[in-house]
Amino acid sequence: MAETVLETRGLTRDFGPFRAVDGVSLSVRRGTITGLIGPNGAGKSTLFNMLTGELRPSAGSVHLNGRDVTGLSPDAMFAAGMGRSFQIPRPFARMSVLENVMLAPLAQIGESLLGPFLSRKAMRAQEDAIRAKALSVLEFVTLGHLADHPAGKISGGQMKLLELARVLMGDPELILLDEPAAGVNPTLTGILIERIEELNRQGKTFVIIEHDMDFVMAHCDPVIALAEGRVVFEGTAAESQSNPILLDAYLGAMSDD
Amino acid sequence: MIGVLSYLVFFSTVAAILSIAVLGLNLQWGNTGLFNGGVAAFFGAGAYGTLILARPAQEAQFGGFDIPYLVALAGGMAVAAALAWVVGRLTLRLRHDYLAIATFGVAVAFENVMRTTEWLSGGARGVRGFQRPLQDVIGAGLTYNLALLAFVLVLLALTYLFLERLVASPFGRLLRAIREDETAARSLGKSPARIRLTAFVAGSAIMGLAGGLYATTYAFISPQDILPILTFQIWAMLIVGGAGNNRGAILGAFTIWAAWTSSGWLLSRFAPSEAQLYTGTIQYILIGLVIVGMLLWRPQGLFPEKLVVSQSGRTNKPTKAGSVPS
Ligand SMILES: Nc1ncnc2c1ncn2[C@@H]1O[C@H](COP(=O)(O)OP(=O)(O)OP(=O)(O)O)[C@@H](O)[C@H]1O
Ligand SMILES: [Mg+2]
Numbered sequence: 001m002a003e004t005v006l007e008t009r010g011l012t013r014d015f016g017p018f019r020a021v022d023g024v025s026l027s028v029r030r031g032t033i034t035g036l037i038g039p040n041g042a043g044k045s046t047l048f049n050m051l052t053g054e055l056r057p058s059a060g061s062v063h064l065n066g067r068d069v070t071g072l073s074p075d076a077m078f079a080a081g082m083g084r085s086f087q088i089p090r091p092f093a094r095m096s097v098l099e100n101v102m103l104a105p106l107a108q109i110g111e112s113l114l115g116p117f118l119s120r121k122a123m124r125a126q127e128d129a130i131r132a133k134a135l136s137v138l139e140f141v142t143l144g145h146l147a148d149h150p151a152g153k154i155s156g157g158q159m160k161l162l163e164l165a166r167v168l169m170g171d172p173e174l175i176l177l178d179e180p181a182a183g184v185n186p187t188l189t190g191i192l193i194e195r196i197e198e199l200n201r202q203g204k205t206f207v208i209i210e211h212d213m214d215f216v217m218a219h220c221d222p223v224i225a226l227a228e229g230r231v232v233f234e235g236t237a238a239e240s241q242s243n244p245i246l247l248d249a250y251l252g253a254m255s256d257d
Numbered sequence: 258m259i260g261v262l263s264y265l266v267f268f269s270t271v272a273a274i275l276s277i278a279v280l281g282l283n284l285q286w287g288n289t290g291l292f293n294g295g296v297a298a299f300f301g302a303g304a305y306g307t308l309i310l311a312r313p314a315q316e317a318q319f320g321g322f323d324i325p326y327l328v329a330l331a332g333g334m335a336v337a338a339a340l341a342w343v344v345g346r347l348t349l350r351l352r353h354d355y356l357a358i359a360t361f362g363v364a365v366a367f368e369n370v371m372r373t374t375e376w377l378s379g380g381a382r383g384v385r386g387f388q389r390p391l392q393d394v395i396g397a398g399l400t401y402n403l404a405l406l407a408f409v410l411v412l413l414a415l416t417y418l419f420l421e422r423l424v425a426s427p428f429g430r431l432l433r434a435i436r437e438d439e440t441a442a443r444s445l446g447k448s449p450a451r452i453r454l455t456a457f458v459a460g461s462a463i464m465g466l467a468g469g470l471y472a473t474t475y476a477f478i479s480p481q482d483i484l485p486i487l488t489f490q491i492w493a494m495l496i497v498g499g500a501g502n503n504r505g506a507i508l509g510a511f512t513i514w515a516a517w518t519s520s521g522w523l524l525s526r527f528a529p530s531e532a533q534l535y536t537g538t539i540q541y542i543l544i545g546l547v548i549v550g551m552l553l554w555r556p557q558g559l560f561p562e563k564l565v566v567s568q569s570g571r572t573n574k575p576t577k578a579g580s581v582p583s
Contacts, residue, residue: 078446116426
C-alpha cells in the first residue's frame with residue numbers, strides 16, 4: 001500500500017473576507033500518529049472540517065489513498081474510511097451509550113423503513129453481532145459499565161472516549177481527533193492515549209489536534225503546525241519546540257488576544 | 258343505558274382514531290425531531306382522499322370511481338403521503354421552527370383549497386354522499402358502531418405494532434440519532450436528509466389513515482374538521498402522553514379527548530349563558546394551558562421515552578477489557 005493515506009493540495013477556506021485556511025498542502029503517512037498543532041484560531045478545526053466533508057473547501061483538493069475526495073459529504077467520507085471526533089463532543093444525548101455505538105456500523109439491514117419487516121431474521125442476526133461488537137468496543141475504551149446510561153449524562157472525558165468508540169465501529173483506517181485530551185482528567189487521558197497507541201500498532205493512522213505539548217511530544221510524530229491558516233512547520237515534536245517561526249506564531253496569537 | 262353505551266362507543270372510536278394520528282406525529286416529532294405544525298393537512302388529505310375516492314358518482318363532482326372502501330382508505334393514505342413527500346422535498350431542509358411555520362402554512366393553504374374547489378371537495382359544505390361500508394348489510398345502529406370501533410381498534414393495534422417494531426430496529430436508532438445530533442450522525446456515515454423524508458412521509462401517511470377513518474365515522478368531512486385547532490389537539494395529546502413513547506401517545510390521545518369532550522359538555526351545561534358563546538374559546542385556552550403546564554412540570558410526558566439498553570435483546574457477554582475489537 002502507498003505510504004500516503006491522506007494528502008491535501010492548496011486547501012483553502014474563506015469565511016466571507018476572512019481566510020481561515022490558506023493554501024494548506026500536507027500529507028499524512030500511513031501508520032503514523034500525526035500531530036496538528038497551532039495557536040487558537042489557526043484554522044485546525046476548519047481544516048478537519050474540510051477533510052471530513054463538513055465544510056466545502058473554497059479552493060484546493062483532498063485525496064484519500066490517491067483518490068480525489070474533495071467535496072464528498074461527511075457520510076461518504078466515513079464510508080471511504082475516514083472517521084472523526086469533534087472538539088466539543090457530540091453525543092446522541094438521549095440515547096444510551098450502547099445505542100450511540102451501535103448506530104455507527106455501515107449498511108445495516110434494518111436501516112430502512114421496511115427492512116425491519118422484510119428481512120427480520122437477517123436483521124436480528126446482524127443486530128446481535130453489532131451489539132456484541134459494540135459491547136466489546138465499549139470495554140476497549142473502558143466505558144462498558146456505562147453501556148446503559150444516557151450518553152448525555154456521562155462526563156466530558158467519557159464522551160470523548162465514546163466518540164472514539166463510535167468511530168471504531170465503522171473501522172476506518174484514518175481517524176481524526178480534535179483535541180481528545182482537552183478538559184479530560186489525567187486518568188481518562190491516560191486510557192485514551194493507551195488505546196490510541198494500541199490501535200496505531202494495529203495499523204490505524206491518526207491525525208490529532210492537540211494543544212498540550214507534553215501530549216504531542218510524547219505521542220505524536222510527525223508534527224504539523226498551522227498558524228493563521230498556513231503550514232508553518234513540519235517535523236518532529238522536539239524540533240517544533242525550538243522552531244522560531246512557531247514560537248512567533250504562538251506569541252503573536254497571544255498578543256492578539 | 259343504551260345512550261351511555263352508544264356514547265362510550267362513539268367516544269372510543271374517535272379517541273382511537275386520534276390516537277393513530279398522534280402515533281404518526283410521534284414518529285415525526287417524538288422519534289425524529291421533525292416539527293410538523295400542519296398535522297391537520299395530512300389528516301385532511303387522508304380524509305378527503307378516502308371519501309372522494311369511495312363516494313358514488315354525483316353531478317358536477319369529481320369521483321364516482323366505485324372503488325372498494327379499503328382501497329379508498331389506502332388511497333387516502335397515499336394522498337397524504339404524496340402531499341408529505343412534496344412538502345418534505347421543499348421544506349425538510351428547514352429546521353425546527355422554520356419547518357413548523359412552513360407546515361403550518363401548508364395546513365392553512367390545504368384548508369383553503371378544500372374550501373374553494375367545489376368540484377373536488379364540495380367546498381365549504383364538505384364532501385357528501387359517502388355511504389359507510391357495509392352499512393346496508395349491518396344497519397346503522399349500535400351494532401354498526403361497535404363493528405366500526407372494532408375495525409378502528411384493529412388498525413390502531415396494527416399501527417402501534419408496526420411503529421413499536423420500527424423504533425426498536427436500526428431504523429429507529431437512526432431516527433433518534435438524527436433527532437439528537439444530525440452532524441454527528443452524518444459523521445458516522447448516515448444520510449439524514451433521506452431518513453428525515455422517509456419518517457416525514459410515513460408519519461403523514463399514518464395521519465392520513467386517521468383522517469380517512471375519521472371521515473368514515475362521520476361519513477362526512479368539511480373544512481371545519483381540519484382547522485388549526487386539530488393540529489394543536491394532536492400536539493397536546495403527544496406532549497401529555499410522552500413524546501417518544503407510543504403507549505404514551507395513545508394514553509395522551511384518550512386523556513386529552515376525554516378532557517376536551519367533557520369540558521365542552523360541562524361548559525355547555527353549567528357555564529352562565531353569556532359564557533356559552535365562548536365555549537370553544539375557553540376550550541382553546543384550556544388546551545393551551547395543558548400544553549404549557551405539561552412542558553413546565555413534566556416535559557417528558559406521562560410515559561417518558563424509554564432508553565434502549567443492552568438487556569433488551571439477547572444478552573451478550575462482553576469480551577475482556579483491553580481486548581481488541583475486530
Ligand atoms: N463558521 C465560521 N464562520 C466564520 N468564521 C469561522 C467559522 N469557523 C471558524 N471561523 C474562524 O476561522 C478561524 C479558524 O478557526 P478554527 O476553529 O479552525 O481554529 P482552531 O485552530 O481550531 O482553533 P482552536 O485551537 O481554538 O480550536 C477562527 O478565526 C474562527 O473564528
Ligand atoms: Mg479547533
